[in-house]
Amino acid sequence: MMMMMIHSFIFILILLSVSYISCDPIELSEIIIPEHTPSGHLLLTLNSSSTKQRYSYRFVNNNDRELQQYFSLNSSTGQLHIINDIDREKLCTHRYTKCKFLLKIFELFHETLYHIPILIDDVNDHQPIFPYESKLIQLHISENSPPYQSKLFIQQAYDQDQIDNQKQLQYQLKDIDKTFPFRLETNVDVSNRLALVLIQPLDRERIDSYNCTLHVIDTAGHYEQLHITIIIDDVNDQSPIFESDTYSVELSESTSINTTILQVQAHDADIGLNGELTYDFTDASKQFSNTFSIDKYSGLIYLHSSLDYEQRSSYIFYIQARDSGKEPRSSQTLVNITILDENDCSP
Numbered sequence: 001m002m003m004m005m006i007h008s009f010i011f012i013l014i015l016l017s018v019s020y021i022s023c024d025p026i027e028l029s030e031i032i033i034p035e036h037t038p039s040g041h042l043l044l045t046l047n048s049s050s051t052k053q054r055y056s057y058r059f060v061n062n063n064d065r066e067l068q069q070y071f072s073l074n075s076s077t078g079q080l081h082i083i084n085d086i087d088r089e090k091l092c093t094h095r096y097t098k099c100k101f102l103l104k105i106f107e108l109f110h111e112t113l114y115h116i117p118i119l120i121d122d123v124n125d126h127q128p129i130f131p132y133e134s135k136l137i138q139l140h141i142s143e144n145s146p147p148y149q150s151k152l153f154i155q156q157a158y159d160q161d162q163i164d165n166q167k168q169l170q171y172q173l174k175d176i177d178k179t180f181p182f183r184l185e186t187n188v189d190v191s192n193r194l195a196l197v198l199i200q201p202l203d204r205e206r207i208d209s210y211n212c213t214l215h216v217i218d219t220a221g222h223y224e225q226l227h228i229t230i231i232i233d234d235v236n237d238q239s240p241i242f243e244s245d246t247y248s249v250e251l252s253e254s255t256s257i258n259t260t261i262l263q264v265q266a267h268d269a270d271i272g273l274n275g276e277l278t279y280d281f282t283d284a285s286k287q288f289s290n291t292f293s294i295d296k297y298s299g300l301i302y303l304h305s306s307l308d309y310e311q312r313s314s315y316i317f318y319i320q321a322r323d324s325g326k327e328p329r330s331s332q333t334l335v336n337i338t339i340l341d342e343n344d345c346s347p
């Protein structure tokens, strides 16, 4: 019982002495450990004497307790080994500062405190990564964008290694040919974004999308690719074009009402509303809508009221096709209807 009390007393004393170390520390020189140094690697031996003196080393007052899990300390020899994989990028999240720690070891019998600065050295073990959820992104540009003034911005790649800061990463555009109308610009502004600068006029009606691959490589040759599809957005720059400038038809004066006479048809190379057409009489030809009617979507023209050759032997009017863009474009065609005489007058 007495012995147990003495032991407890010594233990408390030791704890107290460990917690309240007042001696001047011995500052050891910095140990540089490359990250991922294999487990079992011996970093230093604090007690190299061959005398029979007793030594008892232990970690002490290490603010960053997490650090201790990577090392084992032999209490009598003071040998410090690596026992866990050290990943610099996990241990030090501050990318731009050195990954440094101060490891403190106390020797109880000689009351010696050691300060051991540790520097975890970066190894280039990460590839650069583009900050997008997918490796395939889509960018949009309007087809009337002016060359040299129009840019498509792309976020820079990021590399977790300290060695590979943003300026060290090299970019290249791949899978393009001479017709590719963009040029890659790096470090375009303070945000260090990348940009695809338009260098040729676009024409969506000719080419409506482009593909390229953006390649980034770090100083160790690790690389990443971002596949980019550039969609050319339509502008209403095309007018409808009629299949024919003139539509001529001959019609018997006895043709019954609602008979289909002809169909006018135009095409617009734009897409969406910019290419969606409706047909109607031009303002100047509105008067003919008493005699003929037109279906605004199909361009079919019907006879609206009965004809009489003796009263009128021909009709000439204009039909316009108009797209549905915000600023609509239109064009017109001529319809020439000749009425044929039937023997309907009594002698």
Ligand SMILES: [Ca+2]
Residues within 6 Å of the ligand: 124, 125, 126, 127, 128, 159, 160, 161, 164, 218, 219, 220, 222
């Ligand atoms: Ca890297």
Ligand SMILES: [Ca+2]
Residues within 6 Å of the ligand: 035, 088, 089, 122, 123, 124, 125, 126, 160, 161, 162
């Ligand atoms: Ca690294």
Ligand SMILES: [Ca+2]
Residues within 6 Å of the ligand: 143, 204, 205, 234, 235, 236, 237, 238, 269, 270, 271
């Ligand atoms: Ca267009």
Ligand SMILES: [Ca+2]
Residues within 6 Å of the ligand: 236, 237, 238, 239, 240, 268, 269, 270, 274, 275, 323, 325, 329
């Ligand atoms: Ca159009």
